[in-house]
Amino acid sequence: MYVPGRTGHQVTRMPPEADDKYNEQACSVIDSIQQIGSQWRLIVLHDLQDGEKRFNELKRSTGSSSRTLSRVLDDLQELGFVSRRLEEDAPVATYYSLTPKGESLAPVFDEINCWADEWLTETPAGEDPATVDGESEHAETATAESE
Structure with a gap:
């Protein structure tokens, strides 16, 4: 797997052991999406x-x-x-x-819906959707937890 490098136009190669670890982690995600992912x-x-x-x-x-x-x-x-x-x-x-296997997808759909609400809503060009209304929800959570 290639990852774009930040030095000029050079592309850096991840070490082979990183490829294997990444592929193992991605494999279950890819398999899941192939099973449920059609429109x-x-x-x-x-x-x-x-x-x-x-x-x-x-x-x-x-x-x-x-x-x-x-x-x-x-x-x-x-x-x-x-x-x-x-x-x-x-x-x-x-x-x-x-x-039961199908019912177990309900929380997955809920999480995807939350993600879509945060990241796929229209925002002013170039702005992070999480920070459009002021501070990010994540920043508010971190502040609340530290108090």
Whole structure:
């Protein structure tokens, strides 16, 4: 892995042992994002946090096509994030809900949402979003802890 150097246009190479350590740490993050990271998977996982839904309810609430939703639900079921329940009484209905693995993503989504609120909101050009309203939240926390 290359890291831009600060001396001219020179690029410095990290030592091989640093590459290995970085790759090991990044591996689980990359694997996680590959499993949940597509737009439609995230939309469906987020939508199912409200509880079990029928296929057509999911189709309406997510705005996806039947084909896309079917493929995404199959993928999420295969990965263990979603369970499928078939009710054979008339009318036949298929219900989808989060498994414990899928439910465990709720705090992850909450953290990403907090991060997005802080860093992806529009701010004046070049300003740090965390400091636009005066002091940073992090600075306030540090001050409160030191008192």
